[in-house]
Structures are given as structure tokens and as C-alpha cells.
Amino acid sequence: MKILVTGGLGFIGSHTTVELQNKGYEVIIIDDLSNSTEKVLDGIVAITGKRPIFEKLDLKEKSKVEDFFKRHQDVAGVIHFAASKAVGESVEKPLLYYENNIGTLVYLLKELSQKNKSSFIFSSSCTVYGQADKMPITESAPVKAAESPYGNTKQMGEEIIHDTCKVTPGINAIALRYFNPMGAHPSTEIGELPIGVPQNLVPFITQTGIGLREQLSVFGGDYPTSDGTCIRDYIHVVDLAKAHVVALERLLNGKNSENYEVFNVGTGKGSTVLEAIKSFERVSGKKLNYKIVDRRPGDITSAYADTTKANKVLGWKAESTLDEAMKSAWLWEQKVRK
Numbered sequence: 337m338k339i340l341v342t343g344g345l346g347f348i349g350s351h352t353t354v355e356l357q358n359k360g361y362e363v364i365i366i367d368d369l370s371n372s373t374e375k376v377l378d379g380i381v382a383i384t385g386k387r388p389i390f391e392k393l394d395l396k397e398k399s400k401v402e403d404f405f406k407r408h409q410d411v412a413g414v415i416h417f418a419a420s421k422a423v424g425e426s427v428e429k430p431l432l433y434y435e436n437n438i439g440t441l442v443y444l445l446k447e448l449s450q451k452n453k454s455s456f457i458f459s460s461s462c463t464v465y466g467q468a469d470k471m472p473i474t475e476s477a478p479v480k481a482a483e484s485p486y487g488n489t490k491q492m493g494e495e496i497i498h499d500t501c502k503v504t505p506g507i508n509a510i511a512l513r514y515f516n517p518m519g520a521h522p523s524t525e526i527g528e529l530p531i532g533v534p535q536n537l538v539p540f541i542t543q544t545g546i547g548l549r550e551q552l553s554v555f556g557g558d559y560p561t562s563d564g565t566c567i568r569d570y571i572h573v574v575d576l577a578k579a580h581v582v583a584l585e586r587l588l589n590g591k592n593s594e595n596y597e598v599f600n601v602g603t604g605k606g607s608t609v610l611e612a613i614k615s616f617e618r619v620s621g622k623k624l625n626y627k628i629v630d631r632r633p634g635d636i637t638s639a640y641a642d643t644t645k646a647n648k649v650l651g652w653k654a655e656s657t658l659d660e661a662m663k664s665a666w667l668w669e670q671k672v673r674k
């Protein structure tokens with residue numbers, strides 16, 4: 337069965353492609369290479385022994401999207417990762433984010449709505465909850481006003497899909513609300529490759545550990561948590577990738593109870609920034625140079641998932657511990673800097 341993975345050469349997309357191929361799906365990747373390279377394909381081949389079909393395509397080019405679906409009428413499902421994801425950049429360039437993340441989603445849904453049946457998985461984020469009032473966060477927690485255009489594109493994306501599904505019975509969709517993805521494939525053939533200075537915690541930790549950055553700034557030590565630093569739910573990217581396959585199969589097999597559903601994808605366990613640092617020190621045997629500095633504007637105190645719905649309804653559960661995920665991130669960092 338043919339599955340289109342947009343943004344399939346990115347961090348989560350490449351790991352999901354591997355899991356899809358491991359289960360026998362034929363994967364077509366489209367990616368504009370704005371935040372990835374074709375070399376990722378070699379990593380996927382090294383793990384799975386199979387080269388996915390790859391087309392360099394920018395989803396903003398509507399006529400090319402139309403042409404793609406004309407040429408690939410047998411696409412049974414779409415997992416849509418392609419999007420811009422830097423929060424700070426989105427504040428500076430809102431229209432770029434609305435065009436990249438919303439315009440492209442609309443073009444894809446237009447194509448899918450012309451098919452008799454299609455299955456669609458959307459990369460959403462726990463950012464839609466903002467600072468939730470209760471921990472752990474369930475899917476019924478209210479969606480709060482977005483802190484950034486990036487966050488807004490995830491909220492709007494969900495609404496656009498929901499509205500489309502209401503009037504298009506042929507489209508079945510699932511939005512996966514990711515918590516904090518991290519780590520790399522255990523083979524170290526693929527992993528996270530942030531361009532420039534990493535914005536996210538884990539790549540900043542491993543780059544500091546390897547000596548590429550001098551010091552990690554811990555943003556805020558005065559939050560109302562056990563050690564004063566923020567709490568997040570760090571999920572191994574391979575666990576996250578597997579959640580996509582399970583969600584897709586729910587749709588392909590017609591097991592969904594509604595034609596638009598949302599699921600949290602996290603581990604259910606919250607860790608502070610200092611706990612993440614300790615995990616790194618345990619698995620690497622290195623001391624990390626870090627300093628507690630001012631809070632980062634827009635950060636929330638705490639976010640971790642109630643995963644009951646995903647566990648029960650999808651039959652999926654994250655398996656890796658923070659240490660296992662951190663170890664994989666560290667092995668990957670060492671490999672790419674060799």
C-alpha cells in the first residue's frame with residue numbers, strides 16, 4: 337500500500353518512514369529540502385534495505401501538488417509532517433508560517449477531498465494546550481490562545497481538518513499532539529539535524545556535551561516545580577514514529593469511531609530540565625557545563641501527557657525511558673561529529 341509522507345526527510349518524518357517500511361508499506365516522500373538533505377535517504381536505506389521514492393517538491397506550489405496526485409492516484413494514506421517549526425522565527429515572519437503551514441495543508445486536503453477514500457495523519461503539538469490547568473493533560477483540556485504564529489498554525493490546522501472532515505466523509509483524519517520528541521534511531525543511521533544553533537533542549541545538551549557549544553543556558557530556575565526548572569514530557573522519536581503507523585492503520589482499517597480524532601502522544605512522565613541534564617550525565621559519563629539564566633519568554637511551567645486515550649484506543653504506548661532516549665541522542669551526536 338502506498339503512503340505519502342510529506343517532510344519525510346525531516347527528523348520525525350524519516351523515523352516514521354523507517355517504521356512504515358518495516359511494516360511493508362511503500363513510501364513516497366515529498367520534501368522541499370528546506371530543513372533536510374537527500375543524504376537522509378541513505379540512512380533510511382541502511383536501516384530498512386529499501387529506498388523510498390523521493391520527489392523534491394514544495395507543497396506551496398499548488399499546480400505541482402495537483403500534478404503529484406494525478407501521477408500517484410493510488411496513494412492510500414498521507415502523513416503530513418512538512419511544516420516550519422521555529423517558534424521565534426514564526427513571530428518575526430508570521431506570513432511565512434501561515435503560507436508554509438496552512439496554505440500547504442489546504443492544497444493537500446483539496447486533493448484528498450477529490451478521492452473516494454483517504455486517510456490523513458496530521459502533526460499537531462501539545463502547544464495547542466498552552467499552560468493547561470491540570471496535569472497530566474488530557475485531550476479534552478481546552479485549547480488556549482496560541483503564544484506564537486507557529487502554535488496558531490497547529491491550532492488552525494486542526495480546525496481546518498476538522499471542518500473539512502465534517503463535510504467530506506471520504507477523508508478520515510487523526511491529529512497527533514506531540515509532546516517533546518527527542519533521540520535518534522538506535523542504528524544511528526538517522527537522527528535530529530538542527531541547522532545552526534539548536535532551539536530545543538536535547539540537541540543543545542548533546543552539542544554542549546560534544547564541545548560544539550560552550551554552555552547550556554537553563555531557562556529559568558524559579559518555576560514552581562520540584563527543582564525550579566520547567567517540566568516537559570520527552571518522548572523517544574521511535575516511539576513517536578510508531579504512533580503514526582498505529583494511527584494510520586486505525587484509519588486504513590476503518591477502526592476509527594469518528595472521521596476526525598485527536599490523540600496525545602507522550603510518555604505520560606514529566607521531567608524537569610535538570611533531570612534531563614542528569615540523564616545526559618548518566619548515559620554519557622560526562623559532566624555538562626550549564627548555567628541557570630532568566631526564563632525564556634513564552635515558556636510554560638509544565639506540560640506532560642495523559643496518554644490513556646492513545647493507550648486504550650490506539651493500543652499504543654511509549655516504551656523508551658528518558659535515559660534510553662538520551663543515550664540514542666548522544667550516540668547520534670557522536671556519530672555526526674566524527
Ligand code: UD1
Pocket residue numbers: 421423424461462463487516517535536537538540552553554555556566567568609632633634635636
Ligand atoms: C518548543 C516550542 C513548542 C514546539 C516544540 C517543537 C516554545 C516556547 N515551544 O517546545 O511550541 O512545539 O518546541 O519542538 O518554543 N530549555 C533550556 N535551554 C535551552 C533550550 C530549552 O533550558 O537551551 C528548556 C525550555 O525552557 C523548556 C525545555 O527546555 O523548559 C524544553 O524546551 P524545548 O526543547 O525548546 O521545547 P518546548 O519549549 O517544550
